[in-house]
Amino acid sequence: MLDLYDKIEDARQAIRKHWDRTPKVAIVLGTGLGGLVGDIDVEATIEYNEIPHFPKSTATSHRGRLVCGLMSGVPVVAMEGRFHYYEGYPLKQITLPVRVFKSLGAELLVLSNACGGLNPYFSSGDIMVIEDQINLIGDNPLIGINDDRLGPRFPDMCEPYDQQWVDRTIAIARRSNIEAHKGVFVAVAGPNLETRAEYRFLRTIGADVVGMSTVPETIVAVHCGLKVVGLSVITDMCLPDALHPANVEEIIRVANEAEPKLRQIVRGIVAETASVRIA
Amino acid sequence: MNTLSDDSQQLNDHLASALQTALDRCSAHPGFTAPRAGIILGSGLSGLADEIADPLRIDYADLPGFARATASGHRGQLIFGTLDEVPVVAMAGRMHRYEGHSDDRVTFPVRLMAALGTTTLIVSNAAGGLNPVLNVGDIVVINDHIDLAKKRDGLLANQRLSTLLDSAQATAFNDRILGTSPLHLYDGGLSQIALAAARAGDFTAILGTYIATLGPTYETRAEYRMMRSFGGDVVGMSTALEVRVAAVLGMRVLGLSMVSNVARPDQAQSTDHQEVLDAGRAAQSKLRKIVAATLRHLIG
Numbered sequence: 033m034l035d036l037y038d039k040i041e042d043a044r045q046a047i048r049k050h051w052d053r054t055p056k057v058a059i060v061l062g063t064g065l066g067g068l069v070g071d072i073d074v075e076a077t078i079e080y081n082e083i084p085h086f087p088k089s090t091a092t093s094h095r096g097r098l099v100c101g102l103m104s105g106v107p108v109v110a111m112e113g114r115f116h117y118y119e120g121y122p123l124k125q126i127t128l129p130v131r132v133f134k135s136l137g138a139e140l141l142v143l144s145n146a147c148g149g150l151n152p153y154f155s156s157g158d159i160m161v162i163e164d165q166i167n168l169i170g171d172n173p174l175i176g177i178n179d180d181r182l183g184p185r186f187p188d189m190c191e192p193y194d195q196q197w198v199d200r201t202i203a204i205a206r207r208s209n210i211e212a213h214k215g216v217f218v219a220v221a222g223p224n225l226e227t228r229a230e231y232r233f234l235r236t237i238g239a240d241v242v243g244m245s246t247v248p249e250t251i252v253a254v255h256c257g258l259k260v261v262g263l264s265v266i267t268d269m270c271l272p273d274a275l276h277p278a279n280v281e282e283i284i285r286v287a288n289e290a291e292p293k294l295r296q297i298v299r300g301i302v303a304e305t306a307s308v309r310i311a
Numbered sequence: 312m313n314t315l316s317d318d319s320q321q322l323n324d325h326l327a328s329a330l331q332t333a334l335d336r337c338s339a340h341p342g343f344t345a346p347r348a349g350i351i352l353g354s355g356l357s358g359l360a361d362e363i364a365d366p367l368r369i370d371y372a373d374l375p376g377f378a379r380a381t382a383s384g385h386r387g388q389l390i391f392g393t394l395d396e397v398p399v400v401a402m403a404g405r406m407h408r409y410e411g412h413s414d415d416r417v418t419f420p421v422r423l424m425a426a427l428g429t430t431t432l433i434v435s436n437a438a439g440g441l442n443p444v445l446n447v448g449d450i451v452v453i454n455d456h457i458d459l460a461k462k463r464d465g466l467l468a469n470q471r472l473s474t475l476l477d478s479a480q481a482t483a484f485n486d487r488i489l490g491t492s493p494l495h496l497y498d499g500g501l502s503q504i505a506l507a508a509a510r511a512g513d514f515t516a517i518l519g520t521y522i523a524t525l526g527p528t529y530e531t532r533a534e535y536r537m538m539r540s541f542g543g544d545v546v547g548m549s550t551a552l553e554v555r556v557a558a559v560l561g562m563r564v565l566g567l568s569m570v571s572n573v574a575r576p577d578q579a580q581s582t583d584h585q586e587v588l589d590a591g592r593a594a595q596s597k598l599r600k601i602v603a604a605t606l607r608h609l610i611g
Contacts, residue, residue, distance in 0.1 A: 164531050164532050164533040165531055165533060165534075166531065166533045166534050166537055167528075167531075167534070170461065170525075171525070172409065172525050172526065172527065172528060174409070174526075174527050174528060175408070175409050175410075175411050175525065175526075175527070176410065176411035177410065177411065178527070184584070185527055185584065186526070186527050186528070186529060186584045187527070187528050187529065188529050188581040188583065189528050189529050189530060189531045189534075190529075190531070190532060190581045191581075192531055216533045218533075236540070237536075237537040237540060237541070238533055238536050238537050238540065239533070251528055254528075255528075
């Protein structure tokens with residue numbers, strides 16, 4: 033029943049065979065944002081199917097490999113391709129990589145995603161730094177008997193995204209002349225996009241953007257004690273009274289266009305970890 | 312995880328027989344008296360169990376259908392005896408969905424209580440206060456609830472329905488679930504008795520809406536704001552499931568939340584399980600007074 037601990041260790045050892053540095057930052061690349069890997073001086077590339085207990089990434093425009101190396105001289109691991117609840121994987125398996133990063137020694141987790149904008153002041157192609165989250169997935173990766181070796185039974189969630197890093201990230205964006213918003217991310221299970229009524233509902237309950245990832249990873253990061261930075265790229269605006277049909281190719285195109293901004297911000301975050309204490 | 316769901320599936324398959332075995336096992340104990348009232352004791356509130364006279368304690372481990380309570384502050388015993396001259400059964404420790412238990416397992420003790428002849432159920436819990444008028448230690452008499460904890464588990468739900476329909480007893484149960492869900496889950500008369508007991512005891516109790524979440528994470532600030540915006544006064548990880556089944560089985564239900572921490576989303580502070588347990592202990596005397604008034608009403 034408490035087999036998660038051993039699975040983490042299996043995966044850690046498999047990665048260790050390819051790469052022996054201690055990563056400082058772990059990065060998860062969302063839909064259309066995989067190009068960020070270009071900023072890494074790659075030292076090892078590991079296909080997910082070579083890592084025990086990792087699922088296979090099935091989502092559009094998600095590869096399926098772990099890239100290890102240096103970014104601005106800082107050791108990082110990056111997931112090129114992530115897992116989603118709508119692919120049918122249990123949340124415990126989706127979030128396993130986060131626990132593996134922790135066990136490899138990572139201190140900061142940078143999660144990126146492509147999402148829909150609900151806040152009417154946002155525009156398609158904008159970047160939002162996640163300040164807080166709402167879990168509407170209808171599941172939680174921590175359900176089941178708690179393994180106290182991995183984290184507390186009842187994790188506190190009053191600051192899932194480290195406020196100091198939120199401020200630093202906003203400042204990095206400002207210095208790069210990139211407009212970055214700050215707001216609330218709501219996660220739904222998907223895979224269908226929302227109805228107009230659902231968009232109105234999500235806006236009413238206080239969300240600024242909506243997506244199908246990130247929240248489970250953040251919950252597990254909080255559970256195991258990793259600091260989290262969340263970056264959303266708004267790939268389509270979901271304004272219920274002026275709604276256009278969503279188009280996945282278009283979403284990926286916008287994500288690709290916004291990617292240079294995201295890359296610049298992530299580079300800035302990683303560079304900053306070289307000079308400040310993460311925790 | 313596999314073991315847990317297999318276990319739950321097994322319970323689904325044998326619900327009626329597990330119920331009968333548990334019922335026989337309880338009533339076979341020397342000194343057993345059929346309880347009139349059931350009491351479910353929440354986190355940090357199990358001290359009340361020590362006041363039960365002539366206690367007959369049965370460990371959950373000795374009863375089919377029960378799971379070991381895994382949350383700290385929960386003991387895992389069914390206690391029969393007399394409280395304020397009323398035959399009662401108290402649960403010290405309960406099952407939660409965040410532990411991985413199926414809905415059937417979480418509600419099994421309530422079905423057992425109903426089968427034993429219990430007609431009144433007092434459900435208590437430690438909860439986070441959303442309504443800004445609430446302070447730590449206040450009591451919320453639950454007027455209604457919103458169940459946000461419906462875990463996606465489609466396959467299991469279908470299997471449950473089909474296996475349940477195999478037995479006559481379960482068919483009757485399903486007819487009641489699907490047919491006549493009660494309009495009021497929480498008994499208005501008992502709520503008034505609880506509020507009056509609070510006035511007499513000089514402590515704060517208000518009527519309110521309980522929001523049930525899946526847990527085990529506490530809420531984010533954004534989630535607190537959301538829950539307050541659609542009408543929640545307190546939030547916790549239990550109660551809703553048990554109450555729904557109790558009400559469907561025809562029990563009169565009194566729900567009591569002890570406010571163990573207050574959500575101040577615009578002035579973030581962390582929530583710690585120990586803090587929840589400590590607040591529970593401090594509020595036990597309040598809970599005790601409300602329970603006494605409720606039981607007095609049952610005899611009177």
